[in-house]
Amino acid sequence: MIDKLALIFGSKTKAQEMVFLLHNVKNVVRQGFYPSELGRVEEFCKNNNLYLVKSKFKVLVTNDHIYSNKGLRIDLDDTREGMYFTYISKDEKTALLASYDELTGNDYELGLVLGYPSCCVQFFCRHFNEKNPDLQLPATNLFTNLTARNQDCVLLSHFPCSSDCSESIRIAEHYAALLKSIDLQRYQKMITLLQFPSQ
Numbered sequence: 800m801i802d803k804l805a806l807i808f809g810s811k812t813k814a815q816e817m818v819f820l821l822h823n824v825k826n827v828v829r830q831g832f833y834p835s836e837l838g839r840v841e842e843f844c845k846n847n848n849l850y851l852v853k854s855k856f857k858v859l860v861t862n863d864h865i866y867s868n869k870g871l872r873i874d875l876d877d878t879r880e881g882m883y884f885t886y887i888s889k890d891e892k893t894a895l896l897a898s899y900d901e902l903t904g905n906d907y908e909l910g911l912v913l914g915y916p917s918c919c920v921q922f923f924c925r926h927f928n929e930k931n932p933d934l935q936l937p938a939t940n941l942f943t944n945l946t947a948r949n950q951d952c953v954l955l956s957h958f959p960c961s962s963d964c965s966e967s968i969r970i971a972e973h974y975a976a977l978l979k980s981i982d983l984q985r986y987q988k989m990i991t992l993l994q995f996p997s998q
């Protein structure tokens with residue numbers, strides 16, 4: 800199932816987030832898409848009664864656009880190829896709110912709207928900056944393990960404030976349980992990869 804959706808969304812991690820959204824374990828997702836990808840994403844959202852709000856700016860992709868929101872912003876009429884951010888939800892107000900919080904640079908409210916634990920949102924706001932864009936911590940358990948995110952294999956979409964953050968673990972356990980019930984193959988691959996981190 801995830802593999803099939805990845806053809807629309809461009810990665811398994813993005814497809815997985817959409818599954819979490821459709822199963823109500825996420826309220827809103829924030830994903831970047833190139834103009835060439837947007838058409839099929841918008842069509843999927845329309846067919847599944849999801850609201851999609853598109854950012855009023857484009858972002859030049861850095862090596863880690865999913866976890867950070869500080870990519871270089873450019874105007875929509877800039878000819879460089881940037882990604883649009885999209886905010887997708889079953890609830891129009893939530894999608895609009897996420898879009899507004901990002902547009903106004905309110906990282907704290909954006910993190911909360913996206914459903915991240917407040918301890919982790921505070922951690923992000925305190926520590927993230929252009930010189931320190933990667934807040935990944937050494938892995939201590941598979942749930943908060945971000946080490947395989949570049950291999951398209953991760954449960955969380957935020958930086959946990961600690962690898963033992965109980966709120967993050969609770970959320971990731973929830974995601975893992977859902978994944979197990981809807982795509983056993985993806986679940987097993989993920990558990991194997993995240994249980995024995997390479998670092």
Ligand SMILES: [Zn+2]
Pocket residue numbers: 916917918919920959960961964965966967
């Ligand atoms: Zn936390």
